[in-house]
Amino acid sequence: MKKKILITGGAGFIGSHVVRLFVNKYPEYQIVNLDALTYAGNLENLKDIDSKPNYTFVKGDITNLEFVTELFKDFQFDGVLHLAAESHVDRSISDPLAFITTNIVGTVNLLNAAKEIWKDNMEGKRFYHISTDEVYGSLGETGKFLETTPYDPRSPYSASKASSDHLVRAYFHTYNMPVVLSNCSNNYGANQFPEKLIPLVINNIKNSKPLPIYGKGENVRDWLFVEDHALAIDMIYHKGKTGETYNIGGNNEWTNIDLVRKLCDIMDKKLNQKIGTSQKLITFVKDRAGHDLRYAIDATKIKNELGWEPSIQFEEGFEQTIDWYLENTNWLENILSGDYEKYYEQQYDKR
Numbered sequence: 001m002k003k004k005i006l007i008t009g010g011a012g013f014i015g016s017h018v019v020r021l022f023v024n025k026y027p028e029y030q031i032v033n034l035d036a037l038t039y040a041g042n043l044e045n046l047k048d049i050d051s052k053p054n055y056t057f058v059k060g061d062i063t064n065l066e067f068v069t070e071l072f073k074d075f076q077f078d079g080v081l082h083l084a085a086e087s088h089v090d091r092s093i094s095d096p097l098a099f100i101t102t103n104i105v106g107t108v109n110l111l112n113a114a115k116e117i118w119k120d121n122m123e124g125k126r127f128y129h130i131s132t133d134e135v136y137g138s139l140g141e142t143g144k145f146l147e148t149t150p151y152d153p154r155s156p157y158s159a160s161k162a163s164s165d166h167l168v169r170a171y172f173h174t175y176n177m178p179v180v181l182s183n184c185s186n187n188y189g190a191n192q193f194p195e196k197l198i199p200l201v202i203n204n205i206k207n208s209k210p211l212p213i214y215g216k217g218e219n220v221r222d223w224l225f226v227e228d229h230a231l232a233i234d235m236i237y238h239k240g241k242t243g244e245t246y247n248i249g250g251n252n253e254w255t256n257i258d259l260v261r262k263l264c265d266i267m268d269k270k271l272n273q274k275i276g277t278s279q280k281l282i283t284f285v286k287d288r289a290g291h292d293l294r295y296a297i298d299a300t301k302i303k304n305e306l307g308w309e310p311s312i313q314f315e316e317g318f319e320q321t322i323d324w325y326l327e328n329t330n331w332l333e334n335i336l337s338g339d340y341e342k343y344y345e346q347q348y349d350k351r
C-alpha cells in the first residue's frame, strides 16, 4: 500500500514547492495537501501537478481539532510535514492572536491527532516540523545561529514558532513522538505572497510605487532559494535523525538596502529603463517594531550529516525569481485581488 504523507500549508509559498517536489519525485507516496486557503494560500501555485494520481487536496483549518482528528482517522497518515503557519512578522505585530492560534494551537492539534493514530505503533512514522531561524533572536554584526543557540524570539511571530518548536520537542520527550525539526533562513523564489520584501519590491517597481525600506535598511537577512529549501526538507524528512533539529541557510547575507538596490538595477534592465530609475522609488519609512538586526545560519550540521548545501547560486536564483514575477502577472493580479492591496495601503499610511 502507498505511504500516505500529509503536507500542511501546501498551497503557500514554501509548501507549494515541497508538495511539487514530493508529488513528482515520489509516485509511490500518496501526498495529501491540507491548506485553509487563507489570504496567502493559492491553488494556482500547484496547477501543474493537481491532476496527478498521487496528489489529493483537502481544504481545512488545523485549528479545528475535530476536523484534524477526523482527517487523520480517515487517511491514517504515515508521515506529516507541517508547514502551515501564519508567517508575516508585520501581521503578527498587529494581530498576535492569529499567530498563537494557527502556529501554536494548530501544531498541537496535529501532534495530538498523529499521537492518537500512531499510539500502538510509531515504527516508520515521522512528524516533521518546519520552522524559522527567527526563533534564535537577533545577531550583532558577527556570529551565526547554531542548532544549540538558545532561543530568544522577539516578535509575536517568532515567539509563536519558538513555542511550536518546543511543543514538538516536548512530544518527542514525553510521548516518544518520532519528530524531526528544521529552522531555515529567509526564502526567495516563485509564488511568494507580495507582502514579503522581494515580491513586494518587484511589484511596486512595476507599478511605480514607493519601495518602503524599514529604518535605515541596515538589517541583514540570509537568503536561500526556495527550491533549495525544498530539497533540504526532502533530505531531512528521509534521512534526518529522529529528535534532531537541522539549521538550513543560504550562506548569503545581504543588508536590505543593498538587496533592494540590486533588485532595482536588475529591474531597470528588464524594463528597459535608465539605471537609477527604480532606485528613485526607495522610501525610508518608520522601522518595524522590535526589528531583528541580523540573521545568519551556520549550516555545518546538515552539510556534514546529510550532505545538503545550497545548489543554486544567488545571482542565478535571483534573476530566475525576478523573471518569474515579470512573466506571471496574472498570478500577481489574482493574488492581489484578495485583501493585500488594502492591507498594504493601511500599513503604509501608518508609517
Ligand SMILES: Cc1cn([C@H]2C[C@H](O)[C@@H](COP(=O)(O)OP(=O)(O)O[C@H]3O[C@H](C)C(=O)[C@H](O)[C@H]3O)O2)c(=O)[nH]c1=O
Binding pocket: 087, 088, 089, 090, 131, 132, 133, 134, 184, 185, 186, 187, 195, 196, 197, 198, 200, 212, 213, 214, 215, 217, 219, 220, 221, 256, 288
Ligand atoms: C515587507 C518589508 C520588509 N522590510 C524588511 C524587514 C526585514 O528586515 C526584511 C525582510 O522582510 P520580510 O517581511 O520579507 O521577511 P522577514 O521579516 O525577514 O521574515 C521572513 O523570513 C523568516 C525567516 C520567516 O520565518 C518569516 O516567515 C518570513 O516572513 O526586509 C522592509 O524594509 N520593507 C518592507 O516593506
